[in-house]
Amino acid sequence: MNHAPVLYDEVLRFLKPETGRAFLDATTDGGGHARGIMEAMPRDAIFVGIDRDKTMVDRLSREFSNDGRVRLIVGNFRDLQQITRRFADSFDGILFDLGMSSIQLEDSGRGFSFQKDEPLLMTYESEPEEGRETAAVIVNGWTESDIAEILKKYGEERFARPIARAIVTARKQKRITTTQELVRVIEEAVPARYRHGRLHPATRTFQALRIAVNDELEALAKGLEGAMTVLAPGGRLVVIAFHSLEDRTVKNFLRDSARDNKGVVLTKKPVVALEAEVRSNPRSRSAKLRAFIRNP
Template sequence: MRMTHVSVLLQEAIAGLDIDSGDIFVDATLGDGGHSARVAEMFGRGVKIVGIDADAEAIKRSRARLAEVECDVTFVEDNFRNLDAILAGLGVHNVDKILFDLGMSSFQIEESGRGFSFRRSEPLIMTFAPPRQSFLTAYELVNFTSKEELRDIIRRYGEERYAGRIAAKIASVRKEERIQKADELAEIIAGAVPASYRHGRIHPATRTFQALRIAVNDELTALSEGIAAGFERLSKQGRMAVISFHSLEDRIVKRFFRGKVAAYEGQLVTKKPIAASEEEMAANPRARSAKLRIIEKR
């Protein structure tokens, strides 16, 4: 059964961006097209949409979804870290509104077959773009990175307290046989941590899988580059919204926004990050960790 992805903080992001007829709107993380579809429903061809995603499957799904709505949309299969080059290639100098939704889609987790879910017997790939376009996969990190480097990756990008124990267990297991599948890795991780941790609020593999995914896709550097390029391309009084899902992302966004405010280049639209409502969290558990920040260019 195909998963239906529900965009988090959809209403809040669209309202906060204050999109208007005549705007150029960049959906830098197109995904299943939820945010862009809402903009298209509101404005039709009155807003030019540039939809960007590194995943060809996401482009395919959003193309089908937006075909049902009359709109002016350009699809770009690329990583948002290349935003400046993307817009230059389209002949677009300035844009009015930009959205970065940093959450993973339900499709990526449940149906991509790339090993994002620790509950599935899938190859350890974890690339957002098709693996043929990547020089690194989670399989290579797990099986060929030194124990020390693996520990550092898990600690830095997963903020995992048992990073040392997990890395040591992985290193021990892979001596006998390569670790091939996501559920296999999850079982190894569960066996490395204390019993009390195995039965905690989140699955014991959650933070390690996050760390591997971030490392494979160089997510934090891409985020820093993407929001910097996006802000430069914003027109005066243009707005940028970022929905983050963990503290590492939010820290980067918060620091960048504060820097722009301090330099009198921007002003905060959201004094504090907007979180999902109780109703949204009840309907969509993935919304629990979401934070929305919005800045306006001076």
């Protein structure tokens, strides 16, 4: 299983890795964008990659074990400054490609996909710490109104209330521990026309749980702040978001940074995938890329 990097050419165009001494990919995953950056950057530049998923970092580490310019770290980009401090004081290019990858969806075994039958974890960490929030903890432990709230907020789910109610009713009979158990509860909670609509009725609930489990919006806000702190003069920051709340966070952050005279937003409107890319890689359909250049 591979992950096709989204907006690949656009990322390299905005990041300009041909010039600079240090590059940071805050969401390295399978290294789709990372390989492009490494190939294009000067021979004496360094590349730092971060990902929360140890399986992905281990995989890429094996590939680059002989390349002294490459450092790959398991970590959360919300701690970006602390993580990167030992490698470089500042970076000439920083990339965030948010959310989950196709590899995690298909191969992680952690319950990201409603099409598989897997334990309900949804943690980006492949080895979650003891006591870590998981999707199972949320659906079996949170109150009905808290569940409904995240389904509405992070999933924009129209049937947030009935789904939350059905989850709480079902768990009284038996703990919900697998993706398929949750899918059945959702299917029974929504009207028939929604069950057979364009989108699988579990899509939005799964998205909402993933965002909540990984505290994605908070991590993004902290990650962007950290990135701005370590962005070198003239350095470039590129962020790809897949969710409207994420994109709004990015948009507002870059606008405020420009207002504070830290630099200039390079994308008046977000850059989106061309039709050909959407056709070959449906994941790119909702991608929005924004870029920023730090003042010299």
